[in-house]
Amino acid sequence: xxxxxxxxxxxxxxxxxxxxxxxxxxxxxxxxxxxxxxxxxxxxxxxxxxxxxxxxxxxxxxxxxxxxxxxxxxxxxxxxxxxxxxxxxxxxxxxxx
Numbered sequence: 001x002x003x004x005x006x007x008x009x010x011x012x013x014x015x016x017x018x019x020x021x022x023x024x025x026x027x028x029x030x031x032x033x034x035x036x037x038x039x040x041x042x043x044x045x046x047x048x049x050x051x052x053x054x055x056x057x058x059x060x061x062x063x064x065x066x067x068x069x070x071x072x073x074x075x076x077x078x079x080x081x082x083x084x085x086x087x088x089x090x091x092x093x094x095x096x097x
Contacts, residue, residue, distance in 0.1 A: 002069055003044025005079045010037055010045050013078050017049055020072035026061045028052035043083045 004013045018035045027033065031052045038048030049069070053061045073080060 001038050001046050001048045002066075002073065003041055003046050003080055004073070005081050006045060008045070008078045010047065012076065013045075013047055013073065016072045016076045016078065017047060017069050020068040021049055021051055021065055024051075024061060024065050024068055026053055026057050027065075044081045 002017070004010065014035050014037075018033060021027070021033045021035065028051070034048075034050040036048060038046045040046070049065070051061070051065065070080075
């Protein structure tokens with residue numbers, strides 16, 4: 001799963017991720033990767049992706065896929081946001097003596 005800015009086009013990100021994932025060797029050729037909006041986070045639209053790989057190479061393939069997704073989104077200029085929080089300080093009123 002990867003988060004994209006709410007200002008990004010989710011369909012463009014889904015297409016970008018699907019293309020990147022399909023280029024990885026070792027995924028099951030008979031099953032199309034599943035890519036879509038997984039949920040709506042506080043700071044991002046979370047795009048999930050699933051592929052089918054042999055158990056023995058799962059982690060190695062997952063790491064290759066994540067790196068490919070990162071580079072594909074970066075090349076497409078689709079931002080991966082980080083959580084942000086606005087803090088507003090409210091001055092306390094002086095206590096009356």
